[in-house]
Amino acid sequence: MSQPFSGRRAAAALVTAALLVPLSACGGNDDSKKDAGSEKSGSAAPKADLTVLAASSLTDVFKKAGAVYEKEHPGTKVDFSFAGSQELAAQVKEGAPADAVVTADTKTMDGMKVDVGTPTVIAKNRLVIATGEGNPKKIDNIGDLADSKLKVVLAASEVPVGRYGKQVLDAQKLKVKPVSQEPNVRAVLSKVELGEADAGLVYKTDAATAPKKVDAVDIPDAQNAVASYPAATLKASQHQAAAAAFVKWLSTPEAQKILQQAGFQKP
Secondary structure: OOOOHHHHHHHHHHHHHHHHHHHHHHHHHHHHHHHHHHHHHHHHOOOOEEEEEEEHHHHHHHHHHHHHHHHHOOOOEEEEEEEOHHHHHHHHHOOOOOOEEEOOOHHHHHOOOOOEOOOEEEEEEEEEEEEEOOOOOOOOOHHHHHOOOOOEEEEOOOOHHHHHHHHHHHHOOOOOOOOEEEOOHHHHHHHHHOOOOOEEEEEHHHHOOOOOOEEEEEOOHHHOOEEEEEEEEEOOOOOHHHHHHHHHHOOOHHHHHHHHHOOOEOO
């Protein structure tokens, strides 16, 4: 006796369902493999909106470097927050949302070791004496800064460039009474640019950013200090892979070329 139509339809549905089960399982495996492949590809070229805390003296060069990095890494955006290294350290300890940090000295970076990954020195720098355009006070060497008639501005002692400056002056046994002590190197440079100071100790790269406003008097290597710039990821970063990729890129030939064109020295 033949089955009723409704019975035949139910049986057919059961057979169809049975056939679809393995097909769905196979499809699920393919999707998993596709997702895994995407994740693997993403890890090779991580994309993220990064926030990098950087020393004030890196302001101009990092803006250029960041633009190059973004062009080479579509989907990644790099935002910089510039300040004195001591301010950056305070921000990190307060839990500021950021992904990497670059300071102008190893001492400040060492003070953040519980908050950062392994640092890598990406560049070095030296001090110069910044004077008004044309050097109107005829400052020739570091010893001239001890002249009480000169208005000299320095960075505060807790700022890397301030410590380097003190190191240079102490080594020459010079006593200099600054008219002000500034929170970062750009503030020192600004005082000289505006004519509020006759001279100031800044990094060579900072003086180079204002060639029409200040002159730079070189300090011999034997009397100078070497500033090191370490870079590191922040352990609290939500974009560890992307942050690590950016920090690593700073040591590549392309990034090093940008830094050295701005006057920074090899690490």
